[in-house]
Amino acid sequence: MNSAPAHNSDAVRHLYVHFPFCARICPYCAFYKTRGNSADFAAFCDALAIEAKCASEKISLDLDTLFWGGGTPTALSTDHLATLMRSFAQTFDLRRLTEWTIEANPGSVSAKKAAVLRRAGITRISLGIQSWEDDLLCLLGREHDARQAEESFRIFRDAGFENISVDLMFALPGQTESQWRASLERTIALKPEHISTYCLTYEEDTEFLARFELGEFRAQDEIEARFFELAMAMLEAAGYQHYEISNYARPGFQSRHNEAYWRGEDYIGLGPSAFSTRKNERWQNIADHREYARRLSAGESPIASTEMLTTEMKRAEQIALGLRSYQGVAADLLAASNAKALLEAGLVAYRKGRVVLTQAGKLVADSVAEELL
Numbered sequence: 001m002n003s004a005p006a007h008n009s010d011a012v013r014h015l016y017v018h019f020p021f022c023a024r025i026c027p028y029c030a031f032y033k034t035r036g037n038s039a040d041f042a043a044f045c046d047a048l049a050i051e052a053k054c055a056s057e058k059i060s061l062d063l064d065t066l067f068w069g070g071g072t073p074t075a076l077s078t079d080h081l082a083t084l085m086r087s088f089a090q091t092f093d094l095r096r097l098t099e100w101t102i103e104a105n106p107g108s109v110s111a112k113k114a115a116v117l118r119r120a121g122i123t124r125i126s127l128g129i130q131s132w133e134d135d136l137l138c139l140l141g142r143e144h145d146a147r148q149a150e151e152s153f154r155i156f157r158d159a160g161f162e163n164i165s166v167d168l169m170f171a172l173p174g175q176t177e178s179q180w181r182a183s184l185e186r187t188i189a190l191k192p193e194h195i196s197t198y199c200l201t202y203e204e205d206t207e208f209l210a211r212f213e214l215g216e217f218r219a220q221d222e223i224e225a226r227f228f229e230l231a232m233a234m235l236e237a238a239g240y241q242h243y244e245i246s247n248y249a250r251p252g253f254q255s256r257h258n259e260a261y262w263r264g265e266d267y268i269g270l271g272p273s274a275f276s277t278r279k280n281e282r283w284q285n286i287a288d289h290r291e292y293a294r295r296l297s298a299g300e301s302p303i304a305s306t307e308m309l310t311t312e313m314k315r316a317e318q319i320a321l322g323l324r325s326y327q328g329v330a331a332d333l334l335a336a337s338n339a340k341a342l343l344e345a346g347l348v349a350y351r352k353g354r355v356v357l358t359q360a361g362k363l364v365a366d367s368v369a370e371e372l373l
């Protein structure tokens with residue numbers, strides 16, 4: 001990652017890789033994932049190496065950030081991960097890379113794996129702790145408990161990672177305010193550089209949505225707003241900047257990769273189900289890991305669909321994503337009359353030619369974005 005060549009301004013600077021495997025399937029999760037077996041893991045790794053090579057040959061890349069997400073990348077064995085990391089280092093020029101994130105589940109972390117990741121050049125860990133309450137972790141179907149979560153955080157620190165992010169979820173069924181406060185306190189005490197807090201959403205085709213529709217779980221708008229405000233207050237008081245609706249960072253530790261998405265920059269996605277966006281074109285790989293592997297080993301394309309983005313689609317995305325970030329949206333992109341009404345309602349503010357959400361606006365970010373289209 002040193003002796004960087006001159007910057008190529010036309011090239012794509014962000015690469016995402018989707019790892020489709022998880023040791024256990026969480027009942028609330030809508031990401032493309034499956035349990036898989038060792039033959040699937042090996043076929044996926046071979047196919048990914050082929051897709052990476054094709055991308056490096058066909059697309060002009062000047063990589064600034066690399067994000068290995070999923071699914072659960074750490075569900076792969078240490079040997080598989082080491083092989084893939086070697087293959088990436090040989091395939092891509094990583095000398096200008098400033099951030100290489102891997103998503104990790106506490107249930108699949110070991111000191112050996114952490115050391116291999118560190119040595120291979122990964123700079124940032126995104127650790128899915130979700131909750132510090134064992135009964136809530138059980139409800140979420142997680143493979144780990146709170147003790148393992150703490151231990152895996154320590155393992156990554158001891159391996160030398162200086163940029164660790166923790167994922168937490170809130171407004172879970174039955175979660176009390178004191179439990180949420182305690183989760184935030186325990187997370188702050190670990191001193192991660194970055195914290196993501198996600199309000200539980202009942203996603204299509206999940207067991208949680210089915211239970212919601214049966215009336216077992218209920219909408220809790222008031223609790224969601226209160227827990228969101230509590231997170232903002234506690235994390236900001238602890239020195240974290242609230243730089244996007246769900247994300248908080250110590251100064252200098254914002255996720256560069258996610259910031260690039262939110263600014264609408266181009267990115268290439270590898271792996272089953274991954275999206276890529278380049279100029280006005282967006283395409284998605286097939287969301288089926290076996291077909292993905294078959295196609296690549298047969299020399300076929302893994303792309304399942306492609307769409308052209310119109311100027312209006314790009315503008316709508318820029319508003320929805322930009323508004324979620326602390327930098328806001330350029331005022332001249334917005335419907336002026338609606339912006340004025342939201343300003344008077346105290347939901348947005350003007351800052352140096354840009355429109356940003358106020359604290360009250362952050363509670364209703366999605367509806368504010370709709371008003372501004």
Ligand SMILES: C[S@@+](CC[C@H](N)C(=O)[O-])C[C@H]1O[C@@H](n2cnc3c(N)ncnc32)[C@H](O)[C@@H]1O
Nearest residue numbers: 028029070071072103105128167198199200201
């Ligand atoms: C790509 S996912 C999974 C990363 C990793 N496999 C894990 O579970 O720890 C990234 C994050 O999205 C959040 N997430 C997933 N499904 C969610 C849902 N239905 N509602 C809110 N947050 C969710 C979780 O916090 C999770 O850590």
Ligand code: SF4
Nearest residue numbers: 022025026029070071
């Ligand atoms: S939340 Fe993470 S571990 Fe759970 S199924 Fe989804 S991707 Fe897998």
